[in-house]
Amino acid sequence: MGTVDVKVMERHQKTFWEKSYIPEIARGLGVTISQFFTNLNPKKEERETFTIEYPESGTDHYAPRWRGQHRLMLREDGQVRCVACMCCSTICPANCIHIEAAEHDDPTIEKYPRVFVIDELRCIVCGLCVEACPCDAIRMDTGVHMQPRTDRSTSFHKRDELMQRGGLSIATRGGQRAIRDEESR
Amino acid sequence: MPEWLISIIKIAVIVFGFVMAVASLLTVLGDRKQSAKIQNRLGPNRAQLFGTGILQNTGIPHFIADGIKMVLKENTIPDGANKFLFLIAPMLVFLPGLFAWATIPFMDQWCTGQIQVMANHQEVCTGGEWKNYFQIMDINGGLLYAFAIASISVYGAAIAGWASNSKFSLIGGLRSSAQMISYEVTMGLSLAGIILLYGTLDFNEMSRLQGEQLFGFLPMWGVFLQPVAFFVFFLAGMAETKRSPFDLPEGESELVAGYITEYSSMRFGVMQLGEYAATVFIGALVAIMFFGGWQVPWLYGDGFHFGAPTGTPDIAVPYIAVVLLRIGAMITKILFFVWLQFMMRWTLPRFRYDQVMTLGWKILLPISIANLLVTALLAAIF
Numbered sequence: 001m002g003t004v005d006v007k008v009m010e011r012h013q014k015t016f017w018e019k020s021y022i023p024e025i026a027r028g029l030g031v032t033i034s035q036f037f038t039n040l041n042p043k044k045e046e047r048e049t050f051t052i053e054y055p056e057s058g059t060d061h062y063a064p065r066w067r068g069q070h071r072l073m074l075r076e077d078g079q080v081r082c083v084a085c086m087c088c089s090t091i092c093p094a095n096c097i098h099i100e101a102a103e104h105d106d107p108t109i110e111k112y113p114r115v116f117v118i119d120e121l122r123c124i125v126c127g128l129c130v131e132a133c134p135c136d137a138i139r140m141d142t143g144v145h146m147q148p149r150t151d152r153s154t155s156f157h158k159r160d161e162l163m164q165r166g167g168l169s170i171a172t173r174g175g176q177r178a179i180r181d182e183e184s185r
Numbered sequence: 186m187p188e189w190l191i192s193i194i195k196i197a198v199i200v201f202g203f204v205m206a207v208a209s210l211l212t213v214l215g216d217r218k219q220s221a222k223i224q225n226r227l228g229p230n231r232a233q234l235f236g237t238g239i240l241q242n243t244g245i246p247h248f249i250a251d252g253i254k255m256v257l258k259e260n261t262i263p264d265g266a267n268k269f270l271f272l273i274a275p276m277l278v279f280l281p282g283l284f285a286w287a288t289i290p291f292m293d294q295w296c297t298g299q300i301q302v303m304a305n306h307q308e309v310c311t312g313g314e315w316k317n318y319f320q321i322m323d324i325n326g327g328l329l330y331a332f333a334i335a336s337i338s339v340y341g342a343a344i345a346g347w348a349s350n351s352k353f354s355l356i357g358g359l360r361s362s363a364q365m366i367s368y369e370v371t372m373g374l375s376l377a378g379i380i381l382l383y384g385t386l387d388f389n390e391m392s393r394l395q396g397e398q399l400f401g402f403l404p405m406w407g408v409f410l411q412p413v414a415f416f417v418f419f420l421a422g423m424a425e426t427k428r429s430p431f432d433l434p435e436g437e438s439e440l441v442a443g444y445i446t447e448y449s450s451m452r453f454g455v456m457q458l459g460e461y462a463a464t465v466f467i468g469a470l471v472a473i474m475f476f477g478g479w480q481v482p483w484l485y486g487d488g489f490h491f492g493a494p495t496g497t498p499d500i501a502v503p504y505i506a507v508v509l510l511r512i513g514a515m516i517t518k519i520l521f522f523v524w525l526q527f528m529m530r531w532t533l534p535r536f537r538y539d540q541v542m543t544l545g546w547k548i549l550l551p552i553s554i555a556n557l558l559v560t561a562l563l564a565a566i567f
Contacts, residue, residue, distance in 0.1 A: 022416075028532045032223045036528070039222040051227040 071165035082137035088129035096122035116159035270348035277341030282462035288327030292319035300486035346444035357443025361434035378560035392478030407475035422467035468522035
């Protein structure tokens, strides 16, 4: 028979005042009351409220890689960069990209999208279209959140609407990809 | 103005203008906003009044939206419920909370003549008479009336629990009636000492007596005479309102919503409002019996007197301003104790049911009896 090494823990004995609860309740009340008045401070920046009132403010809290609404990139002459290769609409798991290709006037460019529609209601914001694009024509870095709508037809984003968002970007430049992006322009 | 018209105006202003307004605003400001501020949140601020941003951040439009929602919801009566009792129970919970306000004075009686302050701080009305404008009903047994009426709400809870034909409701009703009856004993006994000292059951007379001064400078408020009774009464009063930390009749995990489980639409709303009105009423009782009621410290009928009155006040204040100050003091005191009760609610975790009973019968009751004995002894000696 071996001996078991038992460590006897000493119990914390409550003092009389702890047993009466009165000072402890007063202490707890002190914490809640001070918090209550801190958050009633007329100076809003001295309050400790964590809540971000989302649609009105706080859209600048997005990470650089956050995926928002799509945009179509432009060439230097303002034409659409997309060559209608169908990569994005093929990989799209929600089947939400509809492209109709047409022949381009410029002989160095083979095709361009005559129709390019993204159904934002079906989009699952997975970002695979951005990954699949061979010529960096589609991106999701606009920082624009999907707005609530009452009319379903307004959630079909057409080509020109997507191109107009060309200038919006929350992406920070500085990585490898950004340099390649500059060279290709 | 005829007597009955004055009474109706008093009832309208006090019951509907003050009690109902405070109780219903508490549903948003007291519960949801106050807890949000304590917990570093914002609380309800989405509802708008007709698309304008008026009062949006205070959350008050939520309370209007809630009210409309409650009224428009379907009113269900469960199968096998005793219909008559089921329908009468919300009224039995709610109405006592309003009836009890009949004897709460918001100011001393109005003096039509000249007011004079005697050397013992008594106010005398010369060349006129006292008119009862700030208290709905002036009876000399006001305390007994208030307690008699307030204890009727036990029946409401018990009947609601029994008549709903639901086991959750039944257990909730049993719990609430047991809890309220236990704590009523403590409440009554803790007040016995203060009745002994004041020698009156009239709320207005009690408030008047608290205008005297202790050791020549301290206002003779009940809390200075009977500090133990104040703690016991405040705790028992909180238990009486059936709100957290004593919200044993309702418990989401074990009893759903206790005796209000089967109630829907405005009947549920009335039950809830009854609890808030009871909270306000406890605040008023504490203010009157322990914090001087409408008394402002050192303010008497003709102005501030520091020390013994010498005939002319230290700072003269016109009578109408005195009246307004006193009404303001009463309302401030009530609101403060309502606020404190909600603060306790958001500070303390709730008790187990056996702990509530232990606290009531084994701790608070002996304390209040001992307090009564000591008070009686001292009152007999001095």
